[in-house]
Amino acid sequence: MCWGHYLEQTKGAKCSELVYGQTNISTAKAVTDAGKVGDRLSQDFFREEYILNNAIGTYQKPYVALIDGITMGGGVGLSVHGRFRVATEKTMFAMPETGIGLFPDVGGGYFLPRLQGKLGLFLALTGFRIKGRDVQQAGVASHFVDSEKLPSLEKDLVQLKTPSNTDVAGVLNSYQAQSKLDDGKPFILAEHMDQINRLFEASSVEDIMQKLNEDGSSFALKQLETLKKMSPTSLKITFRQLQDGASMSLQEVLVMEYRLSQACMRGHDFYEGVRAVLIDRDQSPKWKPGVVEEVTEDLVDGCFKSLGSNDLKL
Template sequence: MTAATPAIEPPTADEVLTDVHQGVGRILLNRPRALNALTTPMVAAIDEALAAWESTPLTAVVLASTNPKAFCAGGDMRAIRANALAGDTEASENFFATEYRLNARIAEHPVPIVSLIDGICMGGGLGLSIHGDYRVVTENTILAMPETAIGFFPDIGASHFLPRLPGAIGMYLGLTGHRLDAADALYTGLATHFVPANRIDEVTEALADNAATPIDTILKDLEGREGREGREGREGREGLGGIPAPSVAGSKLAAVRADLDRAFGAPTLDGIRQELHALATPWAARTLATLDAHSPQSLEITHALLTAGRTRTLRECLAAELLLTRTTIRSPDFLEGVRAVLVDKDRTPAWQRADTQ
């Protein structure tokens, strides 16, 4: 953006903690009561730390949470809705512009970034982690891009990374908001490593104490298995923490992959629905019910955005997403979706249009 960025107040109550220990930078999200939902000051603080460390000889940067329940629940969409209702478009514009600038910085950062995803990670949480080099999950991890359920669309560069997942998985995740566990995350490639939750705090120290050892090797050692080959080839072995390390064979998505690719590989939303009807399986019926419950406007936007994102760079995707935020956050479906899911929590949104057919 060419316009001057408004001054940003620092995060309150130390909501972002940063330090450097033995050549490892550490960023801790510390807004536990809100499950680390991101505000503009939090995003700006993370961006500022990463910018300062671009010219610092660090071994790695670790991004984690002080709350074992959540890595990051996403952007604070209740605040975005409140801005829209108050007519404060500048505040929301500033949030998204700052967030997307951070997403690009993470993707282009010269120092390897290791995200420790223990607990909930949704929306903006994936924006903090997926663009980095290493995404470590635990047995507690839940990943999702649930935006179509609140009248929004998968942003934070999702129109770049979702279309690049295997087969039609990205379209499925973007449209349905399906929640992935650790096995699913490893199967899709959204995660790179597994470390038991009771060992996740050891990662930073291990990186600091073994600066000459490749990060991949350190993470595999903490995982307690011989890397991805072990995950794919054997069941029943346990990580050093006593927690069974998930294997691709345990992925729920892997079990429905053929049907998923058939349905969500269709070129249109109508085609996806037709394929799901034709499959006539319990999974297809549940998936149709999910689509029917989500915002028709959001489904249309998401399908078009992910389709276009296949040939766009990350920065082009972020620019397209920023343009879409300006209209989407003022739409009736967004205001109603956030109300129903995050404000009143009655989960009975009245969408503007009944269906897309």
């Protein structure tokens, strides 16, 4: 049995007893620095990450991720594809990649379009953050347990004599039943799901933005304002990524996403996004192209093209 424990301040990574994961500024800077000079790190980082995501998604033994903190990017990839994902009141989940000129990778093209309605597309394009029990209600986590109970939960999992999926589920279900924090609280986006499903049911990013503008509600206009801050290229890549990924296997999605990762390494917006959001932190990225209408279909198509012998092999 392998289980993961995701903490905001962890530094290591292993998969023996506990798995620690994070996406941090130093990693993003290392990848951007490598990409600028054509160093293999910009290829190997994504390749090895996606191979690991696939290993987790196909792992035969029970895999339990305890996502007790900030869970974004790489931390999502290390948890969401496992059979069991345990959120706590401290969990904060988001896929904010369109804000740094990237896309919701690590298999986002697989799990996001499989969430309820258009929720996955909404989360992917806007980077909206969900916390605590909402992470389970969204379908990202399979269970919710009070954080104070995690040490005891880990102990009981370790002591299982026959850690089958059924036995692990039994332990997790028991701890979930004991956890009363925010029990019965409605999903944070419940009152907006009809809007999300209607406004994000579209044939293009431009169509979504037009619908949001025409809707005119405070919620819709807030999402429109958010989308206008994101990388236009990332928005269009992400829209197609989820559109295609809805009918793909996890392996097919990861191959597609590796192609997209390398397209981002060849482009402009990822470097500019990391600079503006993570390094200089002026929050004023200068995207190229600057608006979604200028992102051509040829540009998007080029991001999805095969890399030939350099394609990801799983």
